[in-house]
Amino acid sequence: MSRTLTIPVSDLVVDTRNPRLVEPDKSQRDALRDLAASQGKKLVALAEDAIGYGLNPSELPIVMRTKDQRYAVLEGNRRLTALRALENPDLLVDAVQPSVLAKFKALSGEYLKNPVESVLCWVVDNRKEANHWIELRHTGENKGAGIVRWERALARTDHRGQAG
Template sequence: MQQIEFIPLEKLKLDNKNPRLPSNFNNKSENDIIEWMLEDESIIELMLAIGQHDFFVGEALLVVKNGDGFTVVEGNRRLTSLKLLSNPSLATIRVNKVKQVLEETTKRPKSIPCIVFDSKEQIMQYLGYRHVTGIKSWSVASKAKYLYSLLPTLKSEGIKSQSIELAKKIGSKSNYVKKLLVGYKVYEIIKDNNFYKIPQLNETTFHFNYIPPLYSIQI
């Protein structure tokens, strides 16, 4: 069983392949990710909670070694909040709200509880259960993007066999996994066609939930 390690905040890096991020963020900088995260009001609330009560060891970040630092695979919202508490100048939006949080809080965690894994693949099953099947659910789009990203790691071929294999790994039903995989493939086609130039339709406004389960599409 992995033990909790306390890692300096400056050695922790945001994951630009986080399934919750837009797909065009794969090569974005940490500052870009922080700005995107800050658009969500809950980051301010999370900053306030950590700044008032400190960082709870039971919410340890899940990380993998990356050069001389660590990439946070699970816990990017918490890491964003920690970075903003430590360095509020990182905020390019909601600047006044970030400043207000700093004025109202005193805790500035510098050594962060983490669980270190050898690879992202080792975290896969836990993340799948926690966010796709379990109590801390991602959006439908994030679930589908995450599962689709795992296809290259599977031994089986074909949508049916892959759905069964993934379902076993995360403790879900294969039909549900299949719907997510096929739905994401449909979404990719729509995105590749520039959302068919429909006004105001883009990656952030598209409602993934409305994609029908088109099982005939090959992945």
């Protein structure tokens, strides 16, 4: 049965069957490097946001217990990759552009002063239980069932301090 659980970042692993990976079932290191390579500057932006604001509490990672008692991140692999790169930028050597690596090295010191040590996650028993939510997250508005983007006028409105 699914539930929320606060999990140490050290117990989270990239889903090696993540659709963003060209080749599934890679090692953790290779999966992280491939995700970082495919995301490049977007991963830097995510890392900067995590340092400034923490992880988005409105988007819980979806995880599943692994055979070795860790948790595979079914939804949220970019976030985990950003955290791993902030913890150890050398993981990215020869995987990302030099400018991206330099940015992670610069950000790492700041991140390590106050690292994300644990993450509130949504734990599922199997992939099937997560599929609906992952598809809604990544396939657009879905007639209103998915994430509906704000119209331009709304997006430009200063909504800080307003609820809803």
